[in-house]
Structures are given as structure tokens and as C-alpha cells.
Amino acid sequence: MDIAARIAGISLFEGLPPQQLQEVASIARERRYEKGDVVFLEGDEGTGFYVVVKGRVRVYKISPDGKEQILHLFEAGECFGEVAVFTGKDYPANASAELPATLFFFPRNEFVGLIRKEPSLALNMLAVLSMRLRRFAALIESLSLKEVPGRLAAYIIYLSERDKGSGTIKLDISKGRLAALLGTIPETLSRILNKMNRLDMIRSDGSKIAILDRPGLEELARGGKMPFGQT
Amino acid sequence: MDIAARIAGISLFEGLPPQQLQEVASIARERRYEKGDVVFLEGDEGTGFYVVVKGRVRVYKISPDGKEQILHLFEAGECFGEVAVFTGKDYPANASAELPATLFFFPRNEFVGLIRKEPSLALNMLAVLSMRLRRFAALIESLSLKEVPGRLAAYIIYLSERDKGSGTIKLDISKGRLAALLGTIPETLSRILNKMNRLDMIRSDGSKIAILDRPGLEELARGGKMPFGQT
DNA sequence: CGCTCCGTTGAAACGGTTCAACCCACGTGG
DNA sequence: CCACGTGGGTTGAACCGTTTCAACGGAGCG
Numbered sequence A, B: 001m002d003i004a005a006r007i008a009g010i011s012l013f014e015g016l017p018p019q020q021l022q023e024v025a026s027i028a029r030e031r032r033y034e035k036g037d038v039v040f041l042e043g044d045e046g047t048g049f050y051v052v053v054k055g056r057v058r059v060y061k062i063s064p065d066g067k068e069q070i071l072h073l074f075e076a077g078e079c080f081g082e083v084a085v086f087t088g089k090d091y092p093a094n095a096s097a098e099l100p101a102t103l104f105f106f107p108r109n110e111f112v113g114l115i116r117k118e119p120s121l122a123l124n125m126l127a128v129l130s131m132r133l134r135r136f137a138a139l140i141e142s143l144s145l146k147e148v149p150g151r152l153a154a155y156i157i158y159l160s161e162r163d164k165g166s167g168t169i170k171l172d173i174s175k176g177r178l179a180a181l182l183g184t185i186p187e188t189l190s191r192i193l194n195k196m197n198r199l200d201m202i203r204s205d206g207s208k209i210a211i212l213d214r215p216g217l218e219e220l221a222r223g224g225k226m227p228f229g230q231t
Numbered sequence C: 001c002g003c004t005c006c007g008t009t010g011a012a013a014c015g016g017t018t019c020a021a022c023c024c025a026c027g028t029g030g
Numbered sequence D: 001c002c003a004c005g006t007g008g009g010t011t012g013a014a015c016c017g018t019t020t021c022a023a024c025g026g027a028g029c030g
Helices: A001-007 A017-025 A083-085 A110-118 A119-144 A148-162 A177-180 A186-198 A212-220 B003-007 B018-027 B082-087 B108-117 B118-145 B148-162 B175-181 B186-198 B214-221
Strands: A029-033 A038-040 A048-054 A059-061 A068-074 A094-097 A101-107 A166-168 A202-205 A208-211 B027-035 B039-040 B047-052 B056-063 B068-074 B093-099 B101-107 B168-170 B201-207 B208-211
Touching: A017 A101, A017 B101, A048 A083, A059 B118, A059 B214, A068 A119, A068 A177, A068 B118, A083 A110, A083 A119, A083 B118, A094 B003, A094 B093, A101 B186, A110 A119, A110 B118, A119 A148, A119 B056, A119 B068, A119 B082, A119 B108, A148 A186, A148 A212, A166 B108, A177 A186, A202 B168, B003 B018, B003 B118, B003 B186, B018 B068, B018 B101, B018 B108, B027 B082, B047 B082, B047 B108, B047 B186, B068 B175, B082 B108, B082 B118, B082 B201, B101 B108, B108 B118, B118 B148, B148 B168, B148 B208, B175 B186
Parallel strands: none
Antiparallel strands: A029 A101, A038 A094, A048 A101, A059 A068, A059 A094, A166 A208, A202 A208, B027 B101, B039 B093, B047 B101, B056 B068, B056 B093, B168 B208, B201 B208
């Protein structure tokens, strides 16, 4: 299938005239990864950026003793690694395939050349980066201002809204990953899920979570404390 | 003094042709703030962005119970609030003058119009946002992966490098602010400073800090533990 | 002088991590 | 078909860093 057609749906390239789309397509290189494959590591030279066509990519930081903080999970249609393109430095984090993935790679110099010629591409890219900044600000806020139960509550609410209000949601990542995404460890996550169950805020079973007390969760997500805690 | 001349030195506008600079200048509005004045609050409509001409601006998030996490302190030459411009949403954090400040305000629509016409302005803006993303990633990393001593050590090293290697540095923010910047509280900061003194890693006196054991600090900043702790 | 703001100190409480053990589902190979 | 190993998830107990609360000291200022 033609590359131009496949990138037309990506928000980064939304609204571009067909001819520009063709130019963008002409510099894209397709790459495939198996689950677990490394796309790049922190410190690698930033030679270009990627767009997820299929699969899922995990972008994360690692501490010396191995603990990992997930910065974001990128799904089809999203791009990552652009920071290195515009700062002219190394990649600031690690990226690896969370699921078997197909990516498009855009080499730095060629892409910068395109931007120079096409202002609306630049504006799209600015919008993408701004959104990311906004998400990061939210993540920083929740890491520093909220305790783990609050972060978890916020995430549950986020999921339930993304899935359009169904009171029951399904985690599409493992609990271990979720822990890393929330900035904690699996044990703590497990205990908190337990406690939320005991307090009848949710009913969780495996990867399914039913929301029982939405206001309660919202209160937690705003920074409220957990009613109390034996364990 | 002519606005164009005053913005010429700002990195965001670096390398722009004189005529473009003039256009940029023509949409800037000068605004002055006293220490403590609010520039905008989280949730305010994002009508444009700001550049710091003089003074210092604090951008921060607040939790319901009043604890504050500083996202960044912006000095002369830096810009903030652009995120709202390109996402078309509200400001995602609060901003207020940390010192008496002079800012230039750039209204959103007019600025977007300029970007559309001037690709190198777009590229500059992309570089600025990418840098900011990089800093945020580092902040997220340190908030979630490192303990407070590590974050403090990283900050001390950062300061000493910014001031070009002088072994003695001077804090130009209050310790309370520094605590918020590091994602902690003044008490904790005070104790850790104390401990570092006792361990002969630094010698701190008021707002001056002398570095005694740089390798030790670097080890801490990489995620190492504090040798031990009676208090 | 008395006020406030900032920084410091101490003791106690808390939340989260660590470490270890254990369970279960699953896939592999004998 | 069953033994085995593996990875994800859960549980308990001890531990540790940080926060909380309260009190106090000094600097700056009306």
C-alpha cells in the first residue's frame, strides 16, 4: 500500500495538501519491531523521529538500580522522538516496542527541510509538542502533588472517559506496566487496588475494573486522602 | 527604546531577518508586574504567550491542599505560555512574578499568523518547545526515580556548572522556593542540607554553598543513597 | 518594640518500598 | 500427559525516607 495514503490519517500530517503529503511520504522509511525490541536508547544520537503505524511503543527512563518510569505509551497515529530532532541532541529517553510494531522513521535533516517549506506542517508539529508538554505538566503534577491512590484514581477516571463513560473498564496494559506508568511498583499497586475494593470504590477482577464510587475516585484524584488504612 | 531592538536578543527570535523582527515587534505588548503579581492562572483562556524581558516568573501547579510544585522559573530571554497558544486550550499551570518583571505579550492569533509566514520562526519555536520537553522529562525522571538528596545534588551540580565551575555557588532563590522546585518541603530540604554538611559533601552557609565532594554529589544525583542517616 | 517571614529542629506518624515467599496460568519438553 | 520453569500478580513484615505538627530563633521592618 502506498505510504502517502497510510500517513494521511496521522494527526501530525492532518490538513496537508496532497502534494506535501507526497513529499512527506517520500522521506519516510518503514521499520518493523518485535515485542521488546529497542527502538532507541537514551543517549543515542537523535537521527530522526518516529510515527507509530501499528502496535505500541513505550518511552521510559531508567534509574541506575533498574526502576523504570514510563513517560508515555504511544499508540498508532502518534509520534515520538521529535524532541531530539529539534534540539539537535541525543534522545532523552529510551523507547522500545511494547507490542509488535510498525513504525515510520523520518530522518532529521530531510524532515527539517520539509518544515521549512510547509508552515502548516510546522504548526501541526507545534500542536503535537504542546500537547505533549501539557501531558508532561500533568504527570509532574500528579507525581509530586498526589499520592499513589490519587494517581491511580485519576488514571481510572481517564480510562473510563476515554472509553466513553462505560462504568466498567479494561486495562490494556499489564499491572506491572501500570505501576511504572503511575510511578510506583506492582506491590503497591496491588495493595491499593485491594483497598479500593474493600472500600467499595471499585470492583476489580483481573484486568477489568468496575467503578462503584465515581465521586469518591474524583475526590482522590483531586488530592484527597484515602479514608484510612489497615495495610 | 525600540521594541524590535529589545527582542532581537531573545533566542526565540534569533536569526530572523530584520523585517520579520519588525513584524514580531509590532504585535508585542509590553506588560509590567510587581513581585507576586499573577500573570495567569491555570484554566485561564490561553490568549497568547509571554517573553520575560526583565525579572523572573514562576510557573507552578498547586494541589488542593496548597502544596506547590514549581515547573520552572523563567528568566530574561525565556518565553512561557506557548503551550496554550498551539493547543488552543487553557493555560495548564499558574504563572506569577517572582521578582518585579517586564514581559512582552504576544496575542495568539497574530503570532500564529506570523509563524505561518516565517518558517524559521516556527523552527525556533519548535526548538524551544523541544528543550522544554527535555527539561520536563528530566524533572519527571528525578521526581519519580530519585530521592530528595539526589534531586538536590543534581540541582547543586547544575548550578555550579551554570556558573562555570566555581566550587562555590550562591542560591538566587529562597530555600522555600528551592524546596518546591525539588518537589519537597522546606523542613526536609533543611535537614538534607544539614546532613550533607555533616558528611562533608558541601559546606553551606545561608545562601552560599561550597562543593567539597563533587564525586559524592554526582553519585547521589545518579540515584545513589545517602551514606546513612541519623535524622 | 513587636510583628511577620523564613529557616531550623525535634518527635511522631505515615506512605511507600524492599525483600521474601507464594500462587496461578501458561507453555515447553520429556 | 505431566513435570518443570517462567512471568505476572498477590501478600506479609520490616524498614526507611519524607511529611506533619509544633515549637523556636533570627532577620527585617513598621
